[in-house]
Amino acid sequence: MRRITIDPITRLEGHGKILIYLDEEGKLRDAILQVPELRGFEAFVRGRRAEEMPQITERICGVCPEAHHLASAKALDAAFGAEVPQPARLQRELFYNAYIFSDHLLHLVFLGGPDLLLPEDVGKAERNVLGVLQRFPELGRQVLEVRAQAQRILALIGGKAIHPVFALPGGVARPLPKEAQTEIAAIAARLVELGKTMIGVFHEEILPRPEYQSLLLAEEAWLPTHYMGLVDGSLAPNFYDGQVRVVSAQGEELFRLPGDQALGRIGEHWEPWTYVKFPYLRDFGWQGLRAGPDSGIYRVGPLARLNAAERMATPLAQEEYERFLDFFGEKPVHATFAYHWARLIEMVQAAETVALLAKDPALTGTEVRGKLGKPGEGVGVVEAARGTLFHHYVLSPEGLVERANLIVATTHNAPGIGLSVKEMARALVEKGKLDEALLNRVEMAFRAYDPCLACATHFLPGGVPVAVEVYDAHGNLLRRLEG
């Protein structure tokens, strides 16, 4: 009998690729991240009813539909000039923090886990999620159980965890029943407990490992860029709402603006060798694909959010954030492999926020839909697990989409990912390591960002693996690694 494998890569015309080019002497000439894209999304949505957008956009990425669903709803709130009532806002924010917790947990333990939890001498055959589970069976089981419960929160609010449909322009579809609030509060306590467990695991099993410390402090993994993230009024990260704050490579605030104004400060640069756009800060202009205080390149995502903020919003996350800053002794933290640690801190904040919001009596209020005004233009911004996500719509007087533009996290990070990959490759090639270790390190630099090519390429479902290819000076393929 023929067996069938569901393989998302077969749905894309080509792979995401990291291409490494060597010169005549075998040294690094260049390294680039090449991303395929099927175009046509903007044309497809033109003329469609605005209310369809939260459903259409959540279908473009099988990894984080929650982020697109709410960014879209927020863009429509703005486009219709709607005030979202407090109960609806609380439902959205609680749902969103449960998603962030859930997504970060999966990455930390199972996707980043093989890099973080397994010693470097573990062979390729075991360097995977099953290898993690074999070495940490109790932790693995606990993580899976709690993640299932976090999904239950998504289902209680969003309808179905695998297909959330609840946010509408101006609010949400229905009030939350009181029994659902009670159930969410009980689950939230387990989320916080697992957050504490994960902090313990990080300090006992991950941080003391010389391999991880060498990655955190490696010169080739130190990338001085600017940083972007949503912050609340006290300058703590907020995943669902707030102002877009950008700090420079030296840690100075460059701007703090509402999403629509922040969008105007971002330019987009095209290169002929990749479909992914390269965003940059207009204040600096496009200075080429290089980092530094005078470059326009910035990064988003967990590390960027911590760098763009001045504190965390919740107590346990704040404690861990202080340990994080003590370790590096400076801010911004430019170490790319600190993305993992930042992810842990954010996961804890998300768990604590879920617990806090679950106790709010206004959560079950019955006023869940604000009045809609005349259709116009709107920008919605949320912090997706991988970074800042902008949805920008222009609507016709009839409420149809005239124009839509999305800037997703992996697009913001594309220049940073490319640079990280290049620096990692350069360091290893110069050491003469054109072997599996090189390819694994390059892949690790890429993976630290938790990039989502499905999102960047508007493709469902799940994500797109990336191949690493090394070419000699004559264009001959020397090595290929495929995930």
Add this chain to the structure above:
Amino acid sequence: MPMGTCSEGLRARAVVALGNPDRADDGVALRVLALLSQAQGVEFLPSLKTGMDLALSLLGYEKVLVVDADPALPPGEVRLAPLAAGTRRAFVHGLGLAESLELLRGAGFAVPEVWALAIGVPRVLPFGRGLSPEVEGALPKAKEVVEAWLRS
């Protein structure tokens, strides 16, 4: 934490439809789902997600059929087979459904028996609604296969 309902003494089955109706033939699984009549003990689940999220949502079912578009098959061809893990290891978000189920099984969870119904679609799927004639023509056969699977 099963998503579906379960009659007393009858373990539920689920039919999951993966795909995006805004990507032309990629939405074929949802069209198949729409053709099926509701049956006792069977849950129909359209899903935007695969991987671990979908795997966790399937815990508690006895048997699951995942219907999906498959560009590796000739357009319009319909095939039913057990879901198998690929040779690809986890990479970024490449933790697929089969690998996630394997992970859950390894952690001691009772995972369902999962089958896949693959329907051949063109390799390139543009934005747009509606199926191509070849894929549209496969709907009766796909419906028949799902109904036979439900009776088995």
